[in-house]
C-alpha cells in the first residue's frame with residue numbers, strides 16, 4: 001500500500017509523523033511539498049523585523065521525518081477516482097490513500113490591484129519582500145505609509161512588526177502604519193477580551209486602526225476604500241484565505 005501526504009505544513013507533517021509510527025513496515029509513505037521544507041508559518045511575520053529568523057523557522061522535511069520519502073514538487077491536480085496525484089513536473093504519484101494538507105492561499109476577492117500591488121504573507125519570500133519594500137520606502141520617501149489589509153491574526157501581527165521595525169530602524173516618527181479592516185473590530189472572529197487586548201497592543205505601537213473600512217481597490221500609491229483613500233508606499237495583504245488551486249472546484 002502507498003500513502004501520499006500532500007503538504008508539509010503543520011497538518012501534513014503531524015500526519016506524516018503519526019503514519020511513520022503506525023504504518024506497517026512494508027507500506028510506502030510519500031510526503032509531497034513544493035518547498036521541501038516545513039515552515040513554522042505562525043512565526044513568519046517576525047521575519048519582517050528579524051530577517052535571519054527565516055532560517056530558524058524553515059526546516060528541511062527530511063530532518064523531521066524518519067521513513068517517509070520526501071518529494072519536492074507542486075501538486076497541480078488530484079484524481080480521487082483514479083487514485084493519482086498530478087505534479088507540475090509532469091510526473092504523477094499513484095496512491096491507495098491520500099491525505100490532503102495543502103493549507104490555504106491568500107484570497108484577494110478579485111479586488112482590483114491587490115494581486116498586482118500587495119504582498120501576501122505566506123512564504124519566506126513574502127516576508128523578505130515586505131521588509132525590503134519597507135526599507136526602500138523609508139530610504140526614498142519623506143514619510144512612509146505602510147498599510148496592512150485585513151486585521152485577522154496575521155494582519156495584527158504584521159502591523160505590529162512594521163511598527164516595531166520602524167522603532168528598530170530609528171524612523172518611528174517618519175512612518176505611519178495603518179491597519180484596515182472591513183469588520184468594525186480587529187480580530188473579528190475572536191472573543192471580546194482578545195480583541196480588546198489586540199486593539200490596545202496596536203494602539204501602544206501607534207498603529208492607526210481603520211476598522212469598518214472596506215478596501216475597494218489598490219493602486220501603486222493608494223488603497224481605495226469605501227471611505228477616504230489611504231496613501232500606501234508598502235502594502236501587505238492579509239485579508240483572507242481560500243483553498244489551494246490544486247483542489248479545483250472542490251476547494
Ligand SMILES: Cc1cc2nc3c(=O)[nH]c(=O)nc-3n(C[C@H](O)[C@H](O)[C@H](O)COP(=O)(O)OP(=O)(O)OC[C@H]3O[C@@H](n4cnc5c(N)ncnc54)[C@H](O)[C@@H]3O)c2cc1C
Pocket residue numbers: 006007008009010011012032033034035037038039040041042043044045073074075076101102103104121122153154157244246
Ligand atoms: C503571519 C501569520 C501568522 C499566523 N499566526 C497564527 C497564530 O498566532 N495562531 C494560529 O493559530 N495560527 C496562526 N497563523 C495560521 C497558521 O500558520 C496556519 O493555520 C497553519 O500554518 C495551517 O497549517 P496547514 O498545515 O493547514 O497549512 P500550511 O502551513 O499552509 O502548509 C501547507 C503546506 O503545503 C504546501 N503546499 C501548498 N500548496 C502546494 C502544492 N500545490 N503542491 C505542493 N505543496 C503545496 C506548502 O508548501 C506548505 O508546506 C498564522 C499565519 C500567518 C501566515
